[in-house]
Amino acid sequence: QLQLQESGPGLVKPSETLSLTCTVSGGSISSSSYYWGWIRQPPGKGLEWIGSIYYSGSTYYNPSLKSRVTISVDTSKNQFCLKLSSVTAADTAVYYCARQKWLGGPDAFDIWGQGTMVTVSS
Amino acid sequence: SYELTQPPSVSVSPGQTASITCSGDKLGDKYTCWFQQKPGQSPVLVIYQDSKRPSGIPERFSGSNSGNTATLTISGTQAMDEADYYCQAWDSSFVVFGGGTKLTVL
Numbered sequence: 577q578l579q580l581q582e583s584g585p586g587l588v589k590p591s592e593t594l595s596l597t598c599t600v601s602g603g604s605i606s607s608s609s610y611y612w613g614w615i616r617q618p619p620g621k622g623l624e625w626i627g628s629i630y631y632s633g634s635t636y637y638n639p640s641l642k643s644r645v646t647i648s649v650d651t652s653k654n655q656f657c658l659k660l661s662s663v664t665a666a667d668t669a670v671y672y673c674a675r676q677k678w679l680g681g682p683d684a685f686d687i688w689g690q691g692t693m694v695t696v697s698s
Numbered sequence: 699s700y701e702l703t704q705p706p707s708v709s710v711s712p713g714q715t716a717s718i719t720c721s722g723d724k725l726g727d728k729y730t731c732w733f734q735q736k737p738g739q740s741p742v743l744v745i746y747q748d749s750k751r752p753s754g755i756p757e758r759f760s761g762s763n764s765g766n767t768a769t770l771t772i773s774g775t776q777a778m779d780e781a782d783y784y785c786q787a788w789d790s791s792f793v794v795f796g797g798g799t800k801l802t803v804l
Contacts, residue, residue: 624795672740684747
């Protein structure tokens with residue numbers, strides 16, 4: 577059974593870079609049918625898509641975050657990573673990684689990690 | 699940018715039918731999916747490609763999409779269905795989520 581697990585610091589200082597890793601187990605990140613995405617949820621608020629990546633390295637990002645976001649993939653480790661630069665308190669959220677079906681275009685996120693809380697504070 | 703609009707809250711009595719809407723410009727021309735999220739848990743996909751149910755999702759969950767509105771319908775609503783529900787679609791390869799609807803079963 578495919579599982580995703582987020583990992584990384586739970587506390588990041590303002591203006592620094594948030595870095596998270598998602599480890600995929602029980603299946604290969606190199607599947608041709610899926611992208612791999614990051615989604616976040618500020619406390620008490622809704623879901624916000626950050627971006628997604630294919631195992632080849634092809635990416636697409638939320639236009640509102642694109643200038644600060646980098647998503648990369650390491651197929652040898654079955655992992656993909658998120659970097660969000662110049663963070664502020666507004667970036668405080670639970671960050672989820674998820675598998676995204678691809679059907680000639682983006683489809684649903686069908687498997688999610690448990691999420692990791694990241695707080696931006698000095 | 700593309701936007702999806704959901705009602706903040708919907709209430710339903712146990713055993714009745716709950717309908718949660720999601721509105722967006724020409725949404726019927728796009729695929730929509732729905733997620734259920736209970737407090738402290740990750741979202742769970744309950745409907746994809748407008749009306750398909752993933753394995754393990756009860757038959758009481760169904761979906762439709764036409765015109766500018768997609769609808770998640772829960773028939774014979776149970777107390778365990780109380781949760782936040784989010785719609786999701788994509789526009790020009792960009793993923794968009796609705797603001798979420800809190801379903802209360804009372």
